[in-house]
Amino acid sequence: MLRSLEIRDLLIIDRLDLNFQPGLNVLTGETGAGKSILLDALGFVLGWRGRAELVRAGADQGEVTAVFDLSPDHAARGVLAEAGIVAEDELILRRINTADGRKTAWINDRRASGEVLRALSDTLVELHGQHDDRGLLNPRGHRLILDSFASVDVGPVRSAWTALAAARRAKSRAEETLAAAKVEEEFLRHAVAELDKLSPEPGEEATLDVRRRSMQSAEKIRSDIARAQAAMSDQGAEGVLVDALRWLEGVADRAEGRLDGALSALGRVLVELDEAQTGVEDCLSALDFNPYELEQLEERLFAIRALARKHNVLADDLGDFAEGLRKRLAVIDGGEGNLAALDLALAEAETTYRRRAARLTEVRRSSAKRLDKAMAAELAPLKMERAVFATAITQVEAGPDGMDEVAFTVATNPGAPAGPLNKIASGGELSRFLLALKVCLAGNTPGLTMIFDEIDRGVGGATADAVGRRLAALSTTAQLLVVTHSPQVAALGAHHWRVEKNVSKGMTTSTVTPLSPDQRIEEIARMLAGDTITAAAREAARALLG
Template sequence: MLRSLEIRDLLIIDRLELAFQPGLNVLTGETGAGKSILLDALGFVLGWRGRAELVRSGADQGEVTAVFDLGADHPAHAVLEGAGLPSGPELILRRLNFADGRKTAWINDRRASGEVLRTLSETLVELHGQHDDRGLLNPRGHRQMLDAFAGVDTGSARAAWTRMARARKAETEARAALAAMQAEEDFLRHAVAELDSLAPEPGEEARLDISRRTMQGAARIREDIARAHQALSDQAAEGMLRDATRWLEGAAGKGSETAEARLDSALAALERATLELGEAQGEVEACLAALDFDPQELERIEERLFAIRALARKHGVLPDDLGGFADDLRARLASLDGGAANLAALEAEMQAASTDYAKAAAALTAARMKAARALDTAMAAELAPLKMERALFETLVEPGEAGPDGVDAVSFTVATNPGAPSGPLNRIASGGELSRFLLALKVCLTGGTPGLTLIFDEIDRGVGGATADAVGRRLAALAAGAQVLVVTHSPQVAALGAHHWRVEKRVDAGMTTSRVVALSATERVEEIARMLAGDTITPAAREAARALLV
């Protein structure tokens, strides 16, 4: 329930505080007094999109604060919890509009976005006028309204629709991929066979290149090393050292002490040279063994190295990536080989989802047909007290375009007189009839919503006399179990209000402002008399006003 509304520096309101009550609250006043400004202010604090410029001329900012009382089971608690905002028995909404157009909002003293405000407002307030700015006249919203009226759950149909859409997309993509792979099947099979035959390994190209360079280098230096080995052999340096040693030993043994003493040093040097020569010969032989290779092996290495490099150039990859590239081609080939089976599985999934969707959509259609009959019955009961017992309201549930919420097109139609053709609300009904149709529809559609404040903006426009009285009595009956705010020009409706405010405009020092005054019993007589008689209030008008207030 809306408990209070405080407005500061908004349009022609400098400061205004209103304390609303349960039951039927009526606001009256002359045209242009500012009644619509109150609704603009309430819509602003609730996050509704409205006027772009709301700040009062000369002010830096405009501010609106609304306080609501929430019951323990009020749906606003779930919205607050979902947004991470504190909730309790009292809900305080505050929103600022700065002169430069910026807007800032708080919910229970926590900063909040306009989107959260709008979501929250759907659980707090229902605003309705003859021109139905909330969509009752728009057939595109009638199915959602019927579902809300009946509590229809579209979850199964939505889930099946999502599955069906995903399966259809997967099937389309798989079919396109299969067609693309079939177009390159010959290439894939040849390329995989070629890569499997060569079977290159990561790092192999580098290893082969090193081996090839080593063998090529060995071929160039081995001949010189072989000559050096020959020079160190028995037929060359080694043999000559042995001959020299033998000759000197023979000379030293011929009895010349002088020669023997001198030759001992030479023989020792030759022994050392022979040892060094043996070591050198061993190292040279080892080098020759290391440089020894099979020319056919070099040829084999070169052939494989050139084959790897040629295949890498052919496919535009690095030699070390040929293995991974081959794996990708094998995977594509496997997909091609299993493509038909995969496509069949996707088609089966698509069929299963379609079957589930058809069942869910059929269940929705049955539920909506049942709900349509219930709504028509409820509307007939509501129209009778509004002096429209001869009118016919009918909810049509017809085949429509398939979608997440089923295959039904729902529209509300009316016939104002027996035998008259039915048609859309806004085309068939006159202004006064439309007001009553929409009032009855609003009552039926929101009757089960707990804690909702209903606001009717001139819903009684175009009706008068007994019809206006009937509208007022229906509003009063509706307000018996809820809070109803009515902006009205009808004295019959105003007289039935439990709480009455008058909106009036005044000019002080050249500044126009609007204010709202709570009326006493005496003041109500004067206000309703004004609504009956106009500018000149006669005694007869006062008597008529008192009669209405009885």
């Protein structure tokens, strides 16, 4: 319930503090007095998108604060919890609009976004404006109204539709992939066989290239190394050095030690020479190769490079490339089986969707009968006892909300054929149809504040009185704020405010005043008589107030 509304420096409102009450709250005043500004202010604090420029001329900023009372099971508590805001029994919304257009909002002193405010507003306030009943003319909204009346959960059907759409997409993608793969099946099988036969390893191309170069250069250097080996052998340097050592050792004992150093040096030279011979022999051994081996090596190296060029990949990537081709072949080889599994999944998804959609249709048809009966009961007090309201349900193409099209039809006169609302009902009748629907739907959203902006337009006299009485009846289960020009409706309000526009020192401001019983008589008399309030108008006002 909306408990209070504080407005500061907004449009033509300087300062305004309103304390609303449960039940039927009526706001009256002459046209242009500023009643719509109150709705603009409330919409602003609730995050609705409205006028761009709201700050009163000359002010730095405009500010609106709204206080709501929340019941323990109020839907707003779920929105607050999702936003990470602690819910209390009192909900305070505050929003500021600076002169340069910046907007800032708080929820219970926590900064909040306009998105959170709008989510809260859906649980706090329901606005029915002067042209709101035009929504009745659009059949697209009729299904939503019926679903709201039935308290139906469309979630299972929507989830089944999402699963069905996903199954269709999966099958379509598989079919496209299989078709594309089959186009290149011959190439894939030949390429995989060719790659599998060669079976190249990462890094193999570089290893083969180094080995090939080594083998090619071996013959060029082997002859020189062999000559060097011969020069160091016992037929060459080694033999000469051994002879020299033997000759010196034969005379060393007669040289009185003068040859000891030379003998020691020759011994070391022979040791080093032996190591050099071993290294040369190892090198010659390594340079030994089979010419047929070189031929085989070159064939494999050239085959790897040819495949790499053929498939436009690096030689080291041939293995990964082959694996990719195998996977594409696997799609072909297992494609039919995969399609069969996808067909089964699609059939199951379609069965689930149609079963849930059919169940939803049954609920809607049953609820349509209840709604028609409830509307008949509500139209009679609204002086439309001869009108017949009927909910027509026809099957349409499947969609996320089921397979039903809902349309409200009416016959306003006995014997007249039923037809769409936009062709049958007048403006005043549309307002009463809307009010009757709201009465039928009233119990579905507890704790909601409902605002009716001139819903009684186009009616007067006994019909206006009937509208007022239905609003009063509706106010027993919800708080109502009604902007009205009808004295019959105003007289039935439990609480009455007058909206006035004043001009002082060249500045126009709007004020809202709660009316005492005597002031209510004067206001309703004004609504009856106009500018000149007569005694007869006052008596009529007293009669309306009962």
